[in-house]
Amino acid sequence: MSGIRMRIDGKEVQATEGMTVLEAAQSAGISIPTLCHHEKLAPFGGCRLCIVEIAVHGRNNIVASCVHQAEDDLIINTRSEKIDRIRKSILELLLAHAPDSPQLQELAADYGAEKNKFKPEPSFCIHCGLCVRYCAEIKKKHAVGFIDRGIRKEISFLPEIASAECNDCKECFPLCPTSYLQAAFVLVESLAFPRGKATRA
Amino acid sequence: MTLIDSSVELEELRGRIVSERDPDTPCITVCSGTGCLASGAREVIAAFSHEIEAHELKVELDFRATGCHGFCEKGPIVVIDPDEICYLQVTPDDVPEIITKTIKGNEVIERLLYVDQNTGEKAVHESDIPFYKYQKRMVFAANRRIDPKSFEDYLAIGGYQALIKAFFEMTPEQVVSEVKDANLRGRGGGGFPAGKKWEIARSAPGEPKYVIVNCDEGDPGAYMDRSLMEGNPYGVLEGLTIGAYAIGSHEGYVYIRQEYPLALENLRAAIEEAEKRGLLGTDILGSGFDFQVKVHRGAGAFVCGEETALIISLEGEVGEPKPRPPYPAVNGLWGKPTIINNVETWANVPLIINKGAAAFASIGTEGSKGTKIFSLVGKIANTGLVEVPMGINLRDVIYKIGGGIPGGKKFKAVQTGGPSGGCIPEERLDLEVDFDELTKAGSMMGSGGMIVMDEETCMVDVARYFVDFLTDESCGKCVPCREGLRQMQRILTDITEGKGKESDIEVLQELAETAREASLCALGKTAPNPFLSTFRYFRDEYEAHIKEKRCPALSCKKLVSYFIEPEKCKACLICLKECPAGAIDGAKKTIHIIDQEKCDACGICFEVCPSRFEAVMRVSGEPVPPPIPEEQRMVIRKSKQQ
Numbered sequence: 001m002s003g004i005r006m007r008i009d010g011k012e013v014q015a016t017e018g019m020t021v022l023e024a025a026q027s028a029g030i031s032i033p034t035l036c037h038h039e040k041l042a043p044f045g046g047c048r049l050c051i052v053e054i055a056v057h058g059r060n061n062i063v064a065s066c067v068h069q070a071e072d073d074l075i076i077n078t079r080s081e082k083i084d085r086i087r088k089s090i091l092e093l094l095l096a097h098a099p100d101s102p103q104l105q106e107l108a109a110d111y112g113a114e115k116n117k118f119k120p121e122p123s124f125c126i127h128c129g130l131c132v133r134y135c136a137e138i139k140k141k142h143a144v145g146f147i148d149r150g151i152r153k154e155i156s157f158l159p160e161i162a163s164a165e166c167n168d169c170k171e172c173f174p175l176c177p178t179s180y181l182q183a184a185f186v187l188v189e190s191l192a193f194p195r196g197k198a199t200r201a
Numbered sequence: 202m203t204l205i206d207s208s209v210e211l212e213e214l215r216g217r218i219v220s221e222r223d224p225d226t227p228c229i230t231v232c233s234g235t236g237c238l239a240s241g242a243r244e245v246i247a248a249f250s251h252e253i254e255a256h257e258l259k260v261e262l263d264f265r266a267t268g269c270h271g272f273c274e275k276g277p278i279v280v281i282d283p284d285e286i287c288y289l290q291v292t293p294d295d296v297p298e299i300i301t302k303t304i305k306g307n308e309v310i311e312r313l314l315y316v317d318q319n320t321g322e323k324a325v326h327e328s329d330i331p332f333y334k335y336q337k338r339m340v341f342a343a344n345r346r347i348d349p350k351s352f353e354d355y356l357a358i359g360g361y362q363a364l365i366k367a368f369f370e371m372t373p374e375q376v377v378s379e380v381k382d383a384n385l386r387g388r389g390g391g392g393f394p395a396g397k398k399w400e401i402a403r404s405a406p407g408e409p410k411y412v413i414v415n416c417d418e419g420d421p422g423a424y425m426d427r428s429l430m431e432g433n434p435y436g437v438l439e440g441l442t443i444g445a446y447a448i449g450s451h452e453g454y455v456y457i458r459q460e461y462p463l464a465l466e467n468l469r470a471a472i473e474e475a476e477k478r479g480l481l482g483t484d485i486l487g488s489g490f491d492f493q494v495k496v497h498r499g500a501g502a503f504v505c506g507e508e509t510a511l512i513i514s515l516e517g518e519v520g521e522p523k524p525r526p527p528y529p530a531v532n533g534l535w536g537k538p539t540i541i542n543n544v545e546t547w548a549n550v551p552l553i554i555n556k557g558a559a560a561f562a563s564i565g566t567e568g569s570k571g572t573k574i575f576s577l578v579g580k581i582a583n584t585g586l587v588e589v590p591m592g593i594n595l596r597d598v599i600y601k602i603g604g605g606i607p608g609g610k611k612f613k614a615v616q617t618g619g620p621s622g623g624c625i626p627e628e629r630l631d632l633e634v635d636f637d638e639l640t641k642a643g644s645m646m647g648s649g650g651m652i653v654m655d656e657e658t659c660m661v662d663v664a665r666y667f668v669d670f671l672t673d674e675s676c677g678k679c680v681p682c683r684e685g686l687r688q689m690q691r692i693l694t695d696i697t698e699g700k701g702k703e704s705d706i707e708v709l710q711e712l713a714e715t716a717r718e719a720s721l722c723a724l725g726k727t728a729p730n731p732f733l734s735t736f737r738y739f740r741d742e743y744e745a746h747i748k749e750k751r752c753p754a755l756s757c758k759k760l761v762s763y764f765i766e767p768e769k770c771k772a773c774l775i776c777l778k779e780c781p782a783g784a785i786d787g788a789k790k791t792i793h794i795i796d797q798e799k800c801d802a803c804g805i806c807f808e809v810c811p812s813r814f815e816a817v818m819r820v821s822g823e824p825v826p827p828p829i830p831e832e833q834r835m836v837i838r839k840s841k842q843q
Binding site (some may be wrong): 021027045046047049050051060062064067068071085086089090093095096117118119121126127146148149150151152153 | 429499501504519524526671673674675676679680681683684685686687688690691708711712714715718719720721
């Protein structure tokens with residue numbers, strides 16, 4: 001085991017080759033907020049809430065800790081005025097989608113994010129991709145995916161696969177931070193599943 | 202056609218081709234780039250073919266449909282060599298006259314020449330036209346001289362000399378250090394030194410290695426890569442093959458955007474020909490080096506111009522950027538070391554190998570060497586592609602080459618660097634154009650788009666336009682870009698519609714910081730630039746929109762009103778007939794009035810009102826005067842009074 005030593009928030013942290021900064025911090029009991037991270041899934045880097053500052057040549061670079069590889073001698077700050085400001089801004093953008101998500105509310109309280117900074121959005125999906133990636137990487141079914149791009153991007157169940165696979169699984173349901181996934185499922189179930197397949201009690 | 206087995210054979214073939222060509226034989230070249238084709242070059246080419254046939258001139262006259270000449274404003278362009286007689290906006294009807302007068306009678310046709318708008322002077326030769334005179338054409342030079350589909354033409358101008366030199370006189374390490382010494386920086390946007398990238402890829406572990414041409418040029422108004430690929434595909438392939446040799450790659454890809462059919466056609470023809478001739482494939486020119494090139498068409502996503510998204514798209518997945526590091530030079534296509542450069546960068550490579558790094562580096566500024574092709578578009582007299590040495594004064598590009606702003610309007614700003622670039626105002630016009638100076642001015646080089654704006658362009662609306670574009674083109678993966686752009690677009694739209702609040706500026710600045718610092722890829726990190734740079738230089742316009750509900754450029758539809766000045770209106774009925782909203786009341790001899798309730802502020806009345814009357818007025822931030830009383834609406838003509 002090749003040991004990597006770095007400093008996170010002034011604390012000496014050990015990591016092993018291949019670990020991300022986030023994993024190294026977590027293993028040392030330092031908490032960094034995340035939304036799209038899941039230990040069983042490949043790093044995604046979508047929500048950007050886990051940003052940290054890395055000191056490089058006298059300046060602080062902001063990186064997403066969930067995708068940044070641990071390296072020897074890194075000096076990392078997980079909180080700063082700037083980091084907190086950006087996390088607050090990210091949370092406010094997401095609260096426009098899911099103002100009542102308990103997970104978002106908890107984080108909003110930590111960072112002083114306003115719930116109504118922006119006009120409410122019709123969709124409460126925050127595009128963390130946990131459902132999409134869990135279904136693809138762990139279940140290998142690809143029953144739910146992203147469609148379209150940019151601000152029109154949404155998740156969608158694929159009726160052909162979902163009708164055959166989802167009723168007995170639903171392992172993605174508890175992953176969703178906003179319950180939008182369940183709504184999307186109910187929608188596709190009522191619109192596109194063959195009669196009799198929909199076995200909701 | 203036989204395979205060319207060695208460099209000696211290639212040189213022999215070149216010798217034969219050159220000896221069969223008499224440099225004094227007149228040669229008619231017609232630009233057949235996309236711009237000229239759109240303005241009728243196809244018909245001009247057909248007319249020439251017909252006339253040449255009819256006059257039996259095939260022997261004593263060469264004829265060539267070439268790539269883009271760059272002066273797109275004045276297409277179709279015809280240049281007659283060896284005297285470089287340049288005819289502009291040629292129509293098929295002009296062709297018989299060109300043949301009889303210029304070719305047979307050695308006479309210049311005056312009406313087809315370039316006329317200087319200021320001096321009224323005519324220019325006979327291409328190089329006398331200011332648009333060309335102040336350019337330095339190196340990368341773009343071949344475009345005018347060759348038929349892009351002709352391998353012989355490319356050989357005749359010295360094609361593949363660089364490849365022979367690299368293969369037989371240089372080691373791959375030497376090629377890398379030559380490109381490094383030349384300090385060739387990537388022309389696609391980032392400006393990263395190509396040689397450094399190559400060096401990393403060369404020494405990175407992992408086989409096979411790949412080389413990629415990024416021809417997914419997507420910036421609005423930018424088309425230099427398209428024109429290079431259309432006009433000189435062999436040049437790009439030669440550069441790519443040299444790059445492959447340098448890093449030890451045997452497989453290359455050209456990622457070409459869906460919207461470039463002609464570039465695709467010419468590229469495919471060139472690849473096929475190069476394969477037949479043995480300049481692609483196994484054991485190229487007997488060097489023992491194998492290299493093949495595959496073409497991949499993009500599907501219309503702007504973000505696929507970003508290198509990691511392009512690579513993922515090549516692999517068959519959805520084109521979304523990946524976090525860097527790792528960089529493609531270490532971990533690229535299929536996880537292998539890959540160099541990816543854009544078309545213009547690759548096209549520079551043969552020049553560097555031929556002339557040497559020192560010659561290349563003698564042009565340009567401290568940090569930016571060589572030339573750069575810009576597409577000069579927008580409110581500019583001479584729209585087109587211009588190649589200039591790095592460090593040229595921006596004012597010279599716009600006034601000397603571009604011919605200034607048409608219609609006597611005032612210059613306001615030039616937008617460089619594509620949608621995520623920035624606007625440079627009048628007071629910064631003396632900056633020396635290179636990678637670093639543009640960045641310092643709050644913009645960037647990008648791929649070389651230059652959109653000129655005049656006094657009638659609203660800078661808030663420009664920011665809104667580019668943010669709109671990015672909102673459509675963001676991949677939607679990360680929050681700062683996707684959600685940040687969504688809100689920026691909403692706020693900017695509100696401001697242009699007079700619904701802006703004073704707190705909006707602060708929110709925009711906050712969103713800008715979040716996107717710039719925390720986005721996943723360069724698209725998101727630079728997405729706030731349209732706002733940041735317009736705000737930096739045109740803060741007063743933002744304030745006018747927000748505080749006074751006034752658009753100083755009189756451009757934002759929701760903030761502009763039109764009215765007709767009774768003293769100037771001659772009751773000509775033109776605006777009344779043209780108004781699509783039926784908002785103009787009037788009749789013959791009855792002064793027209795715009796019904797503000799019905800008016801859509803489309804501005805058609807303003808456009809159509811004859812310039813000798815100029816009766817339609819446009820105001821913003823102030824109420825229109827009340828309409829004149831009914832009894833005063835009768836027009837009394839002076840002539841009838843007497």
